[in-house]
Each structure stands twice: as structure tokens, then as C-alpha cells.
Amino acid sequence: MESGTIHHTWTLPDGRSVHLRLNHEALTLSIDIHLIYTFDRAGRLYAVFDHGVNYRRGLDGRVLARWRQQRGRRTRRWLSPREVDALLVRAREDTSQVLDAWESLETVPEPMKGQVGQGLQRAVTFDVIQDVRRFHQTYLPISILPPDQYQALVLQATEGCSFNTCTFCALYRDRPFRIKSLSAFQAHVAAVLDFFGPGVSMRRGIFLADANALIIPQHRLLPLMTFIHQTFSLLPEHLSSRERRARMAQDPLAKTGVYAFVDGLSAERKAVSDWEALRGLGLRRVYIGLESGHEPLLAWLRKPSTAAEMVDAVRRMKRAGLHVGVIVMLGVGGHRFDAGHVRDTAAALNAMPLDGDDIIYLSPFQPDPIAPYLSLARAEGVDLPTDAFMQAQRQRILARLTLPPPPAGPKRVPYNLMDFVY
Ligand code: SF4
CATH class of the missing domain: 3.20.20.70 (Aldolase class I)
Structure with a gap:
């Protein structure tokens, strides 16, 4: 295991299992294996993997979905703004649930509890609209x-x-x-x-x-x-x-x-x-x-x-x-x-x-x-x-x-x- 990396696995109240990984680069949540969210350390959603589809979110707010069709042929398309919103809402809801569950865990020692809690909090409260605006200003x-x-x-x-x-x-x-x-x-x-x-x-x-x-x-x-x-x-x-x-x-x-x-x-x-x-x-x-x-x-x-x-x-x-x-x-x-x-x-x-x-x-x-x-x-x-x-x-x-x-x-x-x- 990489030194300085936090790993923790537990079960959410709705029965889904979560594997959390936090290192210097990213916070990753794997929920029931087939759903994975990756955030950077500012809490910015970077990528989602959901049932075989990879979603990469650009800093301009657009999201590219890529997946393999039958016979392994790779295909891709940009999500519509409505689909992007739905993806972000779902990511926020899932991350909120993970945060609530994390905070109620009694067996996790400090400082790990605080570090992970801060990372999850950033992801939940991240202001996506303001971030895209700032990207275009930069x-x-x-x-x-x-x-x-x-x-x-x-x-x-x-x-x-x-x-x-x-x-x-x-x-x-x-x-x-x-x-x-x-x-x-x-x-x-x-x-x-x-x-x-x-x-x-x-x-x-x-x-x-x-x-x-x-x-x-x-x-x-x-x-x-x-x-x-x-x-x-x-x-x-x-x-x-x-x-x-x-x-x-x-x-x-x-x-x-x-x-x-x-x-x-x-x-x-x-x-x-x-x-x-x-x-x-x-x-x-x-x-x-x-x-x-x-x-x-x-x-x-x-x-x-x-x-x-x-x-x-x-x-x-x-x-x-x-x-x-x-x-x-x-x-x-x-x-x-x-x-x-x-x-x-x-x-x-x-x-x-x-x-x-x-x-x-x-x-x-x-x-x-x-x-x-x-x-x-x-x-x-x-x-x-x-x-x-x-x-x-x-x-x-x-x-x-x-x-x-x-x-x-x-x-x-x-x-x-x-x-x-x-
Ligand atoms: S030199 Fe300029 S115009 Fe030609 S391929 Fe590169 S970026 Fe495009």
C-alpha cells in the first residue's frame, strides 16, 4: 500500500459497500464496485465510472462518456447539459450519504477521521458553477x-x-x-x-x-x-x-x-x-x-x-x-x-x-x-x-x-x- 494513502471499507445504511481511498492526488469512492467517483483534493469531480461507462469531466464543465461496444470497439459522446446536471446531482447525493455515514463511524481514529471528513466535505460543497466561471476567466x-x-x-x-x-x-x-x-x-x-x-x-x-x-x-x-x-x-x-x-x-x-x-x-x-x-x-x-x-x-x-x-x-x-x-x-x-x-x-x-x-x-x-x-x-x-x-x-x-x-x-x-x- 502506498504510504500516506488512506483506505477504508465499510457499509452504508442502505446496504451498499463503500471503499474510500484518499491520497495526495485524489479522493476516490468505490460504491458496490461498479460505481466509482474521483475528486481532486479541492473537491472537484474529475471522473465517474458507472457500469462500464467512463465519464471524464472537463474543467469547462463538459463531460465525455466513453464505453466499449460489443467486439471491444470504443465509442464516446459528450453529455447534454441536462445529463451533466443529473450526473453531478447523483455524485453529490452519493457523496453526501458517504459523508454522513463516515461521520457516524465510531471506530475511525483521528487524524484520519478529520482528513477524510474534510475531503468529503469539499466534494459535497464544491461550487461547480463558480468553478467553471473561474476556469474561463483563467x-x-x-x-x-x-x-x-x-x-x-x-x-x-x-x-x-x-x-x-x-x-x-x-x-x-x-x-x-x-x-x-x-x-x-x-x-x-x-x-x-x-x-x-x-x-x-x-x-x-x-x-x-x-x-x-x-x-x-x-x-x-x-x-x-x-x-x-x-x-x-x-x-x-x-x-x-x-x-x-x-x-x-x-x-x-x-x-x-x-x-x-x-x-x-x-x-x-x-x-x-x-x-x-x-x-x-x-x-x-x-x-x-x-x-x-x-x-x-x-x-x-x-x-x-x-x-x-x-x-x-x-x-x-x-x-x-x-x-x-x-x-x-x-x-x-x-x-x-x-x-x-x-x-x-x-x-x-x-x-x-x-x-x-x-x-x-x-x-x-x-x-x-x-x-x-x-x-x-x-x-x-x-x-x-x-x-x-x-x-x-x-x-x-x-x-x-x-x-x-x-x-x-x-x-x-x-x-x-x-x-x-x-
Ligand atoms: S501549426 Fe498551427 S495550424 Fe498547423 S497544426 Fe499546428 S496548431 Fe494547427
């Missing part, structure tokens, strides 16, 4: 994160994307690009910490947003990273998971490091020594949207950089000791670009010195109705990929990789944008 919409960063503490050092040219992407078309000044960023970090309160302990790493925050010129980026380094306790690399958990349990501001997206063009502007300086200030993994290694497809998609530039950028980041996440889009460009996309994407990945600390994300193409891609594809007779086409393309790219499999080589991980909730 952040511009968090458009996307890499899948291993959904639980990060997002800090918006920039707003928007400096390019906004890619025909498939409409993630940041709602805002002009701007880089925050050091003082504006410091005020933003203070507002973020105030917003999360004790819930900050659930956030493991720091994600420097928005789209390509590392485009910030080095002379402006270093003071921002220094401020992060001074504000948070960034953990050394290569701690064991037990050591990492122990450090994070002691200090809610202990984080695994800083993570961010970069585009190939901006990455090209940084020398190995620039990346080394950022690594020294806590930068751990950089995510780059290769999308494809096929130059004609990248040009057709109006990506700001070429595959050759992105390969070169990854080589330099790796020389600086950084970990990378390389994102490949499956199915984009349909049959017209299929053969070149498979061949050149595998070749680009093979040209990157990726190792066991790196990740290749394989992301099925999801056409965005607001982005120009659909009308462009229609006008030029480019077909939309089916699931089967994307699956087959994934297999063909993977089959061409000469990089070693994990643990020596990079992990190959699915990245479905539809699963994103922050």
Missing part, C-alpha cells in the same frame, strides 16, 4: 494536448498558433497569436494556482501552451522557464516512480517537468545549446506534429515546415537530451497520397534517433468542419479515409519502421483527438 480554451498530458497543469505562455495555415486544423482560429510578457505570464501562473487550489496536486507535469509555445524567442523564453523553475519543484529525471510519488505527496508543486508542442520551423530556429539550456530549466518532452514525411502531402496540407526540417529538429532536440513525441496523422490525403505518405512517413521516423524515452503517436484523421480541408478535398477529389483504411495504413507504416521496439525503441501509441478532455 484560461482561453485549451484546444488540445498530447494524450499523456491530459492531467498536466497547463500554463498558457502564448495564445493561439503563429501560423494557422494548416488546412486540416481549426484549433486556434478563434484567437490571434500573442506571446505573454513575463509579468503577464507571472500573473497567469498565480491565477492558475489560485483556480486549482489544493487540486493542483493532481496535475503531474506542466504543459506550456498554446499551439507552439516554444516558438517564443530564446531571450524571452528563458525568463519564463526560469520563473517556472523557481515557482515549482521540478523533479530530477530518472527518479523511480516510487520516489516520484513520494516527492509529489510531500509537495503539491512538485511536477515531473515542462512539456510543450513545437512546429518544425520554430524548432529549426533553436540550436542544440538552446535546447540544452531549456532542458536545464526543466523542459522534458517536446511534441512535434510531423503528420507525414511525404513532402507533397505536407505542402498540400500547408504545414509550415518540411519533413526534412522536422527530422533535423528532432535530431537536435535528441542531441540536447530531450525526449520527443512525434505525431503522425493516419488517412490524411486519402488514396491520392497513400503510397507516398506510408513510404516517406516511415522513412522520416526511421531517420530520427528515437529511443525508449520517445513516443510515436498515430492519430486517425478527424476532419474538422470549420477547417478548409473538407472543401479543398471535395474540390480536388481527395477521398475521406475510412476507419479500415486508417487501420491498414497504420499497419503499413509500422511494418516499415526499422526503429527497435520498446523498451529500447519508441512506444507506438494511438492518439484519438476525440478522447481529449481537459
Whole structure:
């Protein structure tokens, strides 16, 4: 059992059994096994598991339900506001019952009784409406994160994307690009910490947003990273998971490091020594949207950089000791670009010195109705990929990789944008 974690199992007056778990990150209530509520330490509902359906509540108040259909196929949908309200009411009623029952337990010693009681009280009295309002005052919409960063503490050092040219992407078309000044960023970090309160302990790493925050010129980026380094306790690399958990349990501001997206063009502007300086200030993994290694497809998609530039950028980041996440889009460009996309994407990945600390994300193409891609594809007779086409393309790219499999080589991980909730 993890040290500092409280576990307790007992029976509610209505006969349901409860298993309660409280640690530095979360309060979890498992009721009759098939119903599980998870709250952060501020009392904010984070997730519900109910009879095989996973509900993830975003900080903007929306809830995504995910479940497996027959034959294991995963499916998902956003709940309506009415369904969200019903879920929240039910969570509050169940948690109230657990709190009442907890308070009447006579066999639980202090300080455990008080610690758990306080955690349950926070969950019962949490002001959801006010919290969503404060989230929108603190952040511009968090458009996307890499899948291993959904639980990060997002800090918006920039707003928007400096390019906004890619025909498939409409993630940041709602805002002009701007880089925050050091003082504006410091005020933003203070507002973020105030917003999360004790819930900050659930956030493991720091994600420097928005789209390509590392485009910030080095002379402006270093003071921002220094401020992060001074504000948070960034953990050394290569701690064991037990050591990492122990450090994070002691200090809610202990984080695994800083993570961010970069585009190939901006990455090209940084020398190995620039990346080394950022690594020294806590930068751990950089995510780059290769999308494809096929130059004609990248040009057709109006990506700001070429595959050759992105390969070169990854080589330099790796020389600086950084970990990378390389994102490949499956199915984009349909049959017209299929053969070149498979061949050149595998070749680009093979040209990157990726190792066991790196990740290749394989992301099925999801056409965005607001982005120009659909009308462009229609006008030029480019077909939309089916699931089967994307699956087959994934297999063909993977089959061409000469990089070693994990643990020596990079992990190959699915990245479905539809699963994103922050
Ligand atoms: S894909 Fe990246 S670089 Fe292209 S418009 Fe979107 S956020 Fe910007």
C-alpha cells in the first residue's frame, strides 16, 4: 500500500459497500464496485465510472462518456447539459450519504477521521458553477494536448498558433497569436494556482501552451522557464516512480517537468545549446506534429515546415537530451497520397534517433468542419479515409519502421483527438 494513502471499507445504511481511498492526488469512492467517483483534493469531480461507462469531466464543465461496444470497439459522446446536471446531482447525493455515514463511524481514529471528513466535505460543497466561471476567466480554451498530458497543469505562455495555415486544423482560429510578457505570464501562473487550489496536486507535469509555445524567442523564453523553475519543484529525471510519488505527496508543486508542442520551423530556429539550456530549466518532452514525411502531402496540407526540417529538429532536440513525441496523422490525403505518405512517413521516423524515452503517436484523421480541408478535398477529389483504411495504413507504416521496439525503441501509441478532455 502506498504510504500516506488512506483506505477504508465499510457499509452504508442502505446496504451498499463503500471503499474510500484518499491520497495526495485524489479522493476516490468505490460504491458496490461498479460505481466509482474521483475528486481532486479541492473537491472537484474529475471522473465517474458507472457500469462500464467512463465519464471524464472537463474543467469547462463538459463531460465525455466513453464505453466499449460489443467486439471491444470504443465509442464516446459528450453529455447534454441536462445529463451533466443529473450526473453531478447523483455524485453529490452519493457523496453526501458517504459523508454522513463516515461521520457516524465510531471506530475511525483521528487524524484520519478529520482528513477524510474534510475531503468529503469539499466534494459535497464544491461550487461547480463558480468553478467553471473561474476556469474561463483563467484560461482561453485549451484546444488540445498530447494524450499523456491530459492531467498536466497547463500554463498558457502564448495564445493561439503563429501560423494557422494548416488546412486540416481549426484549433486556434478563434484567437490571434500573442506571446505573454513575463509579468503577464507571472500573473497567469498565480491565477492558475489560485483556480486549482489544493487540486493542483493532481496535475503531474506542466504543459506550456498554446499551439507552439516554444516558438517564443530564446531571450524571452528563458525568463519564463526560469520563473517556472523557481515557482515549482521540478523533479530530477530518472527518479523511480516510487520516489516520484513520494516527492509529489510531500509537495503539491512538485511536477515531473515542462512539456510543450513545437512546429518544425520554430524548432529549426533553436540550436542544440538552446535546447540544452531549456532542458536545464526543466523542459522534458517536446511534441512535434510531423503528420507525414511525404513532402507533397505536407505542402498540400500547408504545414509550415518540411519533413526534412522536422527530422533535423528532432535530431537536435535528441542531441540536447530531450525526449520527443512525434505525431503522425493516419488517412490524411486519402488514396491520392497513400503510397507516398506510408513510404516517406516511415522513412522520416526511421531517420530520427528515437529511443525508449520517445513516443510515436498515430492519430486517425478527424476532419474538422470549420477547417478548409473538407472543401479543398471535395474540390480536388481527395477521398475521406475510412476507419479500415486508417487501420491498414497504420499497419503499413509500422511494418516499415526499422526503429527497435520498446523498451529500447519508441512506444507506438494511438492518439484519438476525440478522447481529449481537459
Ligand atoms: S497544426 Fe499546428 S501549426 Fe498547423 S495550424 Fe494547427 S496548431 Fe498551427
